[in-house]
Amino acid sequence: MSFRVLCRRGGSPSATVARSLSKLSGNVAQPTQRRSYSFFTSSIKAGGLNSTSFQSRHMTFLTVTGIVAGFVAGGLAMTMKPEPLRCETPSSNIRTSQADSNLKRESGVTENSPIRLRMEAMIRERQKEIVEALEKVDGKKFLIDQWDRPDAGGGGGISCVLQDGNVFEKAGVNISIVYGKLPPAAVKNMRAHHKSLDLTVDSLDFFAAGLSMVLHPRNPMAPTVHLNYRYFETMNDDGTTKAWWFGGGTDLTPSYLFEEDAIHFHKSLKEACDRHDPAFYSRFKKWCDDYFYVKHRHETRGIGGIFFDDLEDREPEKLLAFSTDCLDSFLPGYLPIIEKRKDMPFTPEEKQWQQLRRGRYVEFNLIHDRGTAFGLNTPNARVESILMSLPLTASWQYMHSPEPGSREQRMLDVLKNPRQWV
Numbered sequence: 001m002s003f004r005v006l007c008r009r010g011g012s013p014s015a016t017v018a019r020s021l022s023k024l025s026g027n028v029a030q031p032t033q034r035r036s037y038s039f040f041t042s043s044i045k046a047g048g049l050n051s052t053s054f055q056s057r058h059m060t061f062l063t064v065t066g067i068v069a070g071f072v073a074g075g076l077a078m079t080m081k082p083e084p085l086r087c088e089t090p091s092s093n094i095r096t097s098q099a100d101s102n103l104k105r106e107s108g109v110t111e112n113s114p115i116r117l118r119m120e121a122m123i124r125e126r127q128k129e130i131v132e133a134l135e136k137v138d139g140k141k142f143l144i145d146q147w148d149r150p151d152a153g154g155g156g157g158i159s160c161v162l163q164d165g166n167v168f169e170k171a172g173v174n175i176s177i178v179y180g181k182l183p184p185a186a187v188k189n190m191r192a193h194h195k196s197l198d199l200t201v202d203s204l205d206f207f208a209a210g211l212s213m214v215l216h217p218r219n220p221m222a223p224t225v226h227l228n229y230r231y232f233e234t235m236n237d238d239g240t241t242k243a244w245w246f247g248g249g250t251d252l253t254p255s256y257l258f259e260e261d262a263i264h265f266h267k268s269l270k271e272a273c274d275r276h277d278p279a280f281y282s283r284f285k286k287w288c289d290d291y292f293y294v295k296h297r298h299e300t301r302g303i304g305g306i307f308f309d310d311l312e313d314r315e316p317e318k319l320l321a322f323s324t325d326c327l328d329s330f331l332p333g334y335l336p337i338i339e340k341r342k343d344m345p346f347t348p349e350e351k352q353w354q355q356l357r358r359g360r361y362v363e364f365n366l367i368h369d370r371g372t373a374f375g376l377n378t379p380n381a382r383v384e385s386i387l388m389s390l391p392l393t394a395s396w397q398y399m400h401s402p403e404p405g406s407r408e409q410r411m412l413d414v415l416k417n418p419r420q421w422v
Contacts, residue, residue, distance in 0.1 A: 096205065096239035097154025097179040115244065115316045116207045119231040122320070123175045123211040124158075126327050130173050130213065131160050133331055137338060138165040142173070147382065154179035155207075159385055163392060167222075167342045172388040173213045182206050182234070204242065205235040211327065215334075216391040220354030222341035223254035223261065224302070224361065225334050226389065229323050246319045247309040250330055251288055253302030253361060255354040257411045259421075261337045262303050266421035268333030269306050272325040276318065281422075284308045289418045294364045299415040301364045353408050355395035362394050 100117060107113075109121040131142050140162060148156035157176035162168055182204045210230030217224065229248035233241050252265050266285070273280035288307035293300050306326065311319050365372050372386055402408035 099239055119209045120177050122324055127173055127175050127211055138167040140165045168215055169218045170216045170392040174385055175211045178208045180206055208232045214389040219342050220255045220346050220350045221344040222338050223252050225252050227330055229327050245310050245312040246323050248323055249288055249307035251302055251305035255357045256407055262421045265333050268329045270422050272329040276322040294360055300418055358391040358394035359396045362390055365389055
């Protein structure tokens with residue numbers, strides 16, 4: 001299979017913007033390095049919350065993922081005040097990154113490898129599988145952009161983006177693998193929910209890996225979909241794990257409601273959850289409805305799915321398996337829907353309704369999504385990756401109100417009163 005590869009010489013636009021943001025705060029941001037990339041030429045074998053508790057719980061998520069918010073777009077929920085933080089560049093991070101690279105090169109990734117390497121291997125493989133499946137649906141190839149962080153602790157990522165496709169107006173499937181050092185402010189806030197952290201240290205080495213995806217189809221009958229699965233750990237100076245947790249979720253945002261699609265999508269997620277804990281689906285479905293809520297519109301962004309964060313209540317191998325199963329539920333959960341809806345006829349009025357609903361999507365991501373806000377204020381942030389989740393086109397209309405009894409009104413009623421689909 002062939003791929004178009006993005007390769008720019010010198011500083012990237014995202015690095016330029018990041019430097020500009022950093023200058024405003026007195027920081028000097030180092031540009032990320034980019035190079036042409038032969039995509040996937042080798043593979044690695046990989047073995048009910050209330051509002052107050054919800055906000056408190058996400059304070060931790062903010063502090064530990066804010067540093068890497070610019071690298072994985074769309075799923076980094078954060079609640080800390082968006083002030084720029086400087087990431088130190090410790091030699092211990094670089095040593096750990098190099099040691100992990102040597103281990104992968106010499107021994108590969110097996111079931112006995114550290115969880116961070118197994119998570120990395122998993123998201124690399126799933127990115128490949130998702131991109132290949134979506135290319136078959138669309139008929140066009142993704143543009144591939146690899147970026148590195150050699151001067152910021154180590155790691156990097158791959159952004160796969162498709163614009164002006166036959167089926168998808170805009171689609172992005174990104175992964176990031178990041179090594180760095182948490183500043184004192186982040187460590188202080190983390191301790192509230194992670195008692196295992198050493199109270200005598202002011203900064204911590206960390207590792208973060210995640211896969212994030214957003215698809216915006218052309219046809220208004222076909223729903224937008226988003227997912228993000230991530231792993232975070234803090235490390236000792238010798239690279240051994242100090243504390244760790246998982247987060248993630250998948251959610252659907254249709255412009256027009258097809259109940260059979262909603263049921264199928266949620267059923268796929270529930271089956272993945274039930275294989276690990278019968279309580280997971282209802283717990284994480286509620287969490288999803290709570291998080292993806294457009295407060296100023298008094299409606300949810302879409303018809304939900306699942307969302308979880310800070311999971312560390314069982315063995316890491318079990319939570320890695322759970323995250324993998326949830327990610328694996330995406331293709332069987334979404335492909336039948338997009339295949340049914342991508343070629344349906346629609347009117348200009350129905351296309352305009354899709355544009356208005358996309359406007360709501362943009363409002364949530366730019367106003368309420370704490371990952372976007374914090375990421376744009378983080379040194380070394382990849383602005384292009386952060387804003388990948390936004391649709392190519394959207395619209396706003398003054399005082400728009402759908403006709404009573406219309407399909408548009410029915411969709412809006414569901415968004416204002418989330419339903420149980422399975």
